[in-house]
Amino acid sequence: MSLADHRISSTLAAATQPLRGVAELVVASRYPETRPSPEPALPAPSPLPGDAERALALPAPRALESVQRSLASVIAARRSGRLSAGALDAATLGTLLAAAAARPAGLADATLDPLLFPVVFDVDGVPPGAHRYDRGEHLLAPIGPASRARMAETAILQREHAMGAAVLFLVVPIGRWLVAFGDRGYRGAAFAAGWLTDRLYLVAETLGLTYTATGGFAPAVVDEVLGLDGRDHTAFFAFAVGGHRQPTSREAPRGGQPR
Numbered sequence: 001m002s003l004a005d006h007r008i009s010s011t012l013a014a015a016t017q018p019l020r021g022v023a024e025l026v027v028a029s030r031y032p033e034t035r036p037s038p039e040p041a042l043p044a045p046s047p048l049p050g051d052a053e054r055a056l057a058l059p060a061p062r063a064l065e066s067v068q069r070s071l072a073s074v075i076a077a078r079r080s081g082r083l084s085a086g087a088l089d090a091a092t093l094g095t096l097l098a099a100a101a102a103r104p105a106g107l108a109d110a111t112l113d114p115l116l117f118p119v120v121f122d123v124d125g126v127p128p129g130a131h132r133y134d135r136g137e138h139l140l141a142p143i144g145p146a147s148r149a150r151m152a153e154t155a156i157l158q159r160e161h162a163m164g165a166a167v168l169f170l171v172v173p174i175g176r177w178l179v180a181f182g183d184r185g186y187r188g189a190a191f192a193a194g195w196l197t198d199r200l201y202l203v204a205e206t207l208g209l210t211y212t213a214t215g216g217f218a219p220a221v222v223d224e225v226l227g228l229d230g231r232d233h234t235a236f237f238a239f240a241v242g243g244h245r246q247p248t249s250r251e252a253p254r255g256g257q258p259r
């Protein structure tokens with residue numbers, strides 16, 4: 001069916017090129033012939049890497065409600081930036097990872113959710129290396145070694161993003177997205193990953209950390225480090241996190257003592 005024939009065409013048809021071309025694509029994607037199958041039989045979720053036998057239970061996440069900051073002030077202060085050196089504690093890492101416990105209301109199928117795979121460099125009480133976060137049990141299943149030097153040299157394109165305490169990779173079940181929604185599944189995967197990234201940003205800011213989202217990594221190398229096949233699951237995005245933010249000279253009280 002062309003745009004001109006469609007009942008919702010009147011508004012879109014008024015669009016001029018190139019918007020009209022985009023509108024044609026949007027309308028075309030409403031029809032089943034553009035999808036692999038109207039009700040695709042999704043394959044069973046594939047097993048995930050990580051040694052469940054040696055999984056590490058994380059301390060309970062911090063109750064962020066007790067932080068005396070309004071959401072508006074957290075949003076206003078949120079700023080991607082340089083990572084500070086210094087270790088995090090396991091509860092802080094666990095609080096960040098617990099951002100993945102919530103999910104967008106419109107996304108019915110939990111098997112499509114992005115997963116967090118932290119590569120830990122400097123977190124007290126957590127062995128360095130690649131891990132899979134199990135959000136149901138709030139534990140870390142170890143995958144294998146992933147030293148700071150190896151990640152900086154082979155996987156992370158901006159060295160400075162490997163100089164923090166950890167990099168949280170957002171892993172998406174890209175195969176399921178594409179089987180379920182055709183090429184538009186890629187957009188769904190990106191929306192879901194973006195939604196979780198927003199939460200990571202706000203939790204990291206609330207905790208007073210240094211952080212940045214980053215797409216600057218070699219996905220095939222990271223997939224190998226994380227034990228992913230790159231087809232059912234792949235590393236899609238990343239959130240690098242460093243130590244606590246030092247107060248600027250304007251924020252520091254007189255006498256130079258940090259707050």
Ligand SMILES: Cc1cc2nc3c(=O)[nH]c(=O)nc-3n(C[C@H](O)[C@H](O)[C@H](O)COP(=O)(O)O)c2cc1C
Pocket residue numbers: 078079080081158212213214215216
């Ligand atoms: C999709 C996406 C990809 C990004 N990739 C990188 C990156 O590869 N390297 C980097 O230094 N920052 C990256 N960033 C962080 C941006 O540089 C940062 O969000 C932007 O400068 C706006 O700053 P703000 O987050 O403080 O508002 C990325 C952010 C997003 C949303």
